[in-house]
Amino acid sequence: MRRRQVREKLFHWSGIAAVVIALTLVGIFFGTILKTGLPAFWQSTFVMDVHFDPEVVQIGPKPEPMPGESPAAYQQRFNQWQLDLGFVDFGQIIHKSIVKQLPEAAEHPDETLALVTSGELFALRDRVVADPGIIGQTVRLKLLADANVDVWLKGNIDRDLPDTQQQLSPLVRAWADQLQASGVIQNKFSTAIFMNPDSRSSLASAGLAGAFMGSLFMMIIVILLAMPIGVAAAIYLEEFAPKNRLTDLIEVNINNLAAVPSIVFGLLGAVVFIMWFNLPMSSSLVGGLVLTLMTLPTVIIATRAALKAVPPSIREAALGVGASKMQAITHHVLPLARPGILTAMIIGVAQALGETGPLLLIGMSAFVASIPATPFDQSTALPVQIYLWESNELRNFFEGRGSAAIIVLLGMMLALNAVAIWLRKRFETRW
Amino acid sequence: MSNLAVVAVLLVLVAVAYQIGLARSRGVALASGVRMHSLPRYHGLLVVLNAALPAIAVYLLWSLFGGSVIEAMVLASLPPEQIPADELQQRVVLQRIQNLASGFGMLGEAQAYEQAAAAYLQSLTTTGQAVTAALMATVAALGLFWSWRGTTPQTRARNKVERAIEIGLIACSAIAIFTTVGIVLSMLGETIRFFQFINPADFFFGTVWNPRFETVGTSGQEGFGLLPLLSGTLLIMIIAMAVAVPLGLMIAIYLAEYAPYHVRNVAKPAIEVLAGIPTVVYGVFALVTVGPFLAGMGELLGVNIRATSALTAGVVMGMMIIPFISSLSDDIITQVPKAMRDGSLALGGTKAETIVKVVLPAALPGIVGAILLGVSKAIGETMIGHGRRQLSGADGQPVRIGFHHHGVHHQPVDRRPGFRQPAVAGGLRPRTDAVRDDAGAQCHRAGGGAQVPRTIRVINDEPTH
Numbered sequence: 001m002r003r004r005q006v007r008e009k010l011f012h013w014s015g016i017a018a019v020v021i022a023l024t025l026v027g028i029f030f031g032t033i034l035k036t037g038l039p040a041f042w043q044s045t046f047v048m049d050v051h052f053d054p055e056v057v058q059i060g061p062k063p064e065p066m067p068g069e070s071p072a073a074y075q076q077r078f079n080q081w082q083l084d085l086g087f088v089d090f091g092q093i094i095h096k097s098i099v100k101q102l103p104e105a106a107e108h109p110d111e112t113l114a115l116v117t118s119g120e121l122f123a124l125r126d127r128v129v130a131d132p133g134i135i136g137q138t139v140r141l142k143l144l145a146d147a148n149v150d151v152w153l154k155g156n157i158d159r160d161l162p163d164t165q166q167q168l169s170p171l172v173r174a175w176a177d178q179l180q181a182s183g184v185i186q187n188k189f190s191t192a193i194f195m196n197p198d199s200r201s202s203l204a205s206a207g208l209a210g211a212f213m214g215s216l217f218m219m220i221i222v223i224l225l226a227m228p229i230g231v232a233a234a235i236y237l238e239e240f241a242p243k244n245r246l247t248d249l250i251e252v253n254i255n256n257l258a259a260v261p262s263i264v265f266g267l268l269g270a271v272v273f274i275m276w277f278n279l280p281m282s283s284s285l286v287g288g289l290v291l292t293l294m295t296l297p298t299v300i301i302a303t304r305a306a307l308k309a310v311p312p313s314i315r316e317a318a319l320g321v322g323a324s325k326m327q328a329i330t331h332h333v334l335p336l337a338r339p340g341i342l343t344a345m346i347i348g349v350a351q352a353l354g355e356t357g358p359l360l361l362i363g364m365s366a367f368v369a370s371i372p373a374t375p376f377d378q379s380t381a382l383p384v385q386i387y388l389w390e391s392n393e394l395r396n397f398f399e400g401r402g403s404a405a406i407i408v409l410l411g412m413m414l415a416l417n418a419v420a421i422w423l424r425k426r427f428e429t430r431w
Numbered sequence: 432m433s434n435l436a437v438v439a440v441l442l443v444l445v446a447v448a449y450q451i452g453l454a455r456s457r458g459v460a461l462a463s464g465v466r467m468h469s470l471p472r473y474h475g476l477l478v479v480l481n482a483a484l485p486a487i488a489v490y491l492l493w494s495l496f497g498g499s500v501i502e503a504m505v506l507a508s509l510p511p512e513q514i515p516a517d518e519l520q521q522r523v524v525l526q527r528i529q530n531l532a533s534g535f536g537m538l539g540e541a542q543a544y545e546q547a548a549a550a551y552l553q554s555l556t557t558t559g560q561a562v563t564a565a566l567m568a569t570v571a572a573l574g575l576f577w578s579w580r581g582t583t584p585q586t587r588a589r590n591k592v593e594r595a596i597e598i599g600l601i602a603c604s605a606i607a608i609f610t611t612v613g614i615v616l617s618m619l620g621e622t623i624r625f626f627q628f629i630n631p632a633d634f635f636f637g638t639v640w641n642p643r644f645e646t647v648g649t650s651g652q653e654g655f656g657l658l659p660l661l662s663g664t665l666l667i668m669i670i671a672m673a674v675a676v677p678l679g680l681m682i683a684i685y686l687a688e689y690a691p692y693h694v695r696n697v698a699k700p701a702i703e704v705l706a707g708i709p710t711v712v713y714g715v716f717a718l719v720t721v722g723p724f725l726a727g728m729g730e731l732l733g734v735n736i737r738a739t740s741a742l743t744a745g746v747v748m749g750m751m752i753i754p755f756i757s758s759l760s761d762d763i764i765t766q767v768p769k770a771m772r773d774g775s776l777a778l779g780g781t782k783a784e785t786i787v788k789v790v791l792p793a794a795l796p797g798i799v800g801a802i803l804l805g806v807s808k809a810i811g812e813t814m815i816g817h818g819r820r821q822l823s824g825a826d827g828q829p830v831r832i833g834f835h836h837h838g839v840h841h842q843p844v845d846r847r848p849g850f851r852q853p854a855v856a857g858g859l860r861p862r863t864d865a866v867r868d869d870a871g872a873q874c875h876r877a878g879g880g881a882q883v884p885r886t887i888r889v890i891n892d893e894p895t896h
Binding site: 228241409 | 535589599600601603605608610611613614678681682698701702705708714716720753757807811812
């Protein structure tokens with residue numbers, strides 16, 4: 001008898017242990033992501049005066065089309081101007097600004113430029129293009145430090161490693177420490193991760209904007225296509241479909257598709273949309289179509305559940321007072337099932353938002369350095385961007401950057417789910 | 432005629448047709464003095480269907496085929512000696528002509544034949560657009576007229592409209608069939624092409640997965656054995672099950688049988704959070720946290736576990752499917768009738784004995800279903816393994832399935848010194864990695880074959896050798 005009771009206790013405690021282990025896993029999971037991701041929103045930033053020296057910046061204003069000029073000729077003139085702009089040495093401007101803070105850097109322009117991420121050169125150029133009047137003035141600017149400098153200053157690399165394994169030369173490391181001590185380099189909250197597209201040459205200013213737009217386009221496409229199609233299919237199968245071979249086939253198909261691994265939809269998209277229909281590869285249009293196909297079964301199944309939850313008495317009452325079947329559904333059943341349908345939609349969108357596998361196969365893992373303006377442009381998606389960043393060589397930097405991206409992604413998904421829960425609570429009807 | 436304008440015109444047409452239908456049905460009702468079969472708005476909708484649908488169809492046909500037909504005609508009109516044989520070159524020629532025709536102009540002098548072709552292209556486009564517009568107008572007018580005449584008290588407008596809607600609904604649900612057909616077809620074609628290169632026997636029973644293409648500089652197609660991929664997937668799956676089944680089941684039992692109400696209310700959703708997290712995030716978690724942790728544990732125990740082993744992928748995948756098993760099993764255990772428990776307890780069984788000997792057998796079918804769902808989830812998963820690719824990718828030294836790797840990262844400490852570990856001397860051949868393991872094995876299982884090379888080309892920065 002005692003042995004049996006001991007066993008009973010053991011069983012009880014192993015149950016508690018399992019729950020505790022699972023909850024600990026959840027805790028560790030979110031803990032590590034927050035711990036690695038949150039600091040990445042703050043980056044080492046130069047705060048200093050930058051003088052746009054007219055000696056260095058010798059460039060005319062942006063050419064405008066002249067009357068009587070053919071577009072092709074204007075394009076040529078414009079290209080020439082861009083070429084000239086490309087030859088302006090903005091590095092020299094940054095070098096001079098740093099020398100003002102750190103006189104010993106005067107002899108080493110290359111090492112000085114290793115301190116600032118190269119994307120800031122283009123940021124300076126864009127400033128000049130946007131406002132040519134800036135030439136000759138001195139402006140106080142915030143410039144992002146190079147990713148390696150950020151890693152060094154945050155202690156994300158072992159400072160005791162020998163020089164051969166360090167990314168920065170001893171000189172640059174000493175300068176970085178010196179500039180940080182004198183307050184020129186500060187750890188500031190950086191908007192680069194939100195405002196910039198991805199970058200490979202200027203790692204410190206790589207951002208999520210491109211991936212975010214890609215994801216946004218895909219979500220819009222998914223909502224526009226999966227919502228009407230899914231709801232229509234669910235209405236037909238739940239309310240109209242006679243029991244026959246065709247509807248059986250459709251139902252089996254939908255249940256099967258819900259269980260098909262998502263990567264297979266990527267193969268389908270690659271073959272059908274890209275090879276047969278010649279849609280642009282890596283575009284969020286194809287991504288949205290693939291994700292629509294992937295989420296359709298989920299949306300259909302969840303919508304059917306929502307329709308099923310509307311008691312038959314509602315339909316019977318409508319039919320009883322002379323409504324047609326279609327009227328009973330559109331006037332009575334659908335409005336009552338609306339919260340359930342919305343929830344189904346949000347679940348589908350959240351699933352699509354986090355999906356990576358199929359997107360890799362339609363080329364959305366490509367490196368895209370511009371923010372897509374239309375669904376036809378090449379783009380990536382948030383989860384793919386995480387995947388790309390986590391596979392970057394400079395892991396000491398991108399482990400944090402990637403985790404920051406994960407925080408953004410999880411934040412969006414949590415928001416979507418919160419909306420779903422709120423909708424459910426708000427419109428919940430008890431029969 | 433831009434697309435936006437056409438859409439606007441079509442919308443106007445829809446609105447006008449609806450109003451005409453409404454007015455007409457009211458007029459007929461007043462004139463005849465009889466009760467109409469259908470409400471006025473159904474007559475309106477019927478007119479919309481009759482007038483707008485054909486017009487839309489005409490426009491779709493034009494936008495689908497119009498461009499390519501015109502291009503073919505322009506190309507045919509060129510002097511034969513100016514038509515390049517190469518298709519890409521043809522595109523260049525057409526692009527020049529289109530630039531000319533659209534008034535963008537070109538640098539340098541345009542040839543006479545190019546000018547002529549541009550003029551021809553322009554005239555064709557204008558004619559085509561005019562014809563399409565005229566056709567759309569005619570069709571719409573005919574539809575309008577026809578339904579105008581057909582509006583009588585006896586017209587069963589509602590039934591017709593509802594029938595049309597129902598056909599739309601059926602079409603929407605048929606998309607599921609098209610998707611399945613698309614999957615099968617896309618895989619079938621590629622598979623057949625793949626097996627023209629690779630002997631099926633080599634593929635299914637080969638033990639080496641080391642695909643190389645001509646680009647890498649090797650001749651011959653070999654190393655397309657499926658077994659390593661399959662064994663990798665199986666291994667990961669078994670480890671995942673070993674983690675998830677005991678944990679998930681015990682969680683389900685505890686939550687269903689022992690847990691107080693408020694504990695259950697908190698713990699269940701907290702665990703279910705795991706099910707909603709994108710798999711790529713799990714991949715990162717495996718890479719950053721679990722892998723180094725397991726490697727450290729292995730070091731303590733004297734076992735050499737790589738941070739990128741199947742163990743890591745398996746453990747993390749197990750973590751991912753815990754909620755599938757726990758939540759579903761929980762629901763099923765709760766559904767076991769209380770009478771069965773009471774019977775066992777009345778006969779003197781302890782609670783544990785009741786659960787193991789009475790409740791679990793009763794719930795077994797459902798629990799097995801839950802576990803199978805977890806397994807299918809685990810098999811179909813791609814992204815968790817991607818961490819393994821990254822560790823390898825960083826050094827250009829890909830990894831092989833299993834616990835023993837040629838990877839360079841022996842310990843978590845190794846991740847610290849920045850990028851570019853000193854590369855390991857040659858002799859290490861590119862091996863597979865988990866993305867390929869899972870993706871590859873997956874599409875083979877589903878009957879696809881040739882996707883494997885494409886997959887790799889798209890995903891993998893092909894390691895040079």
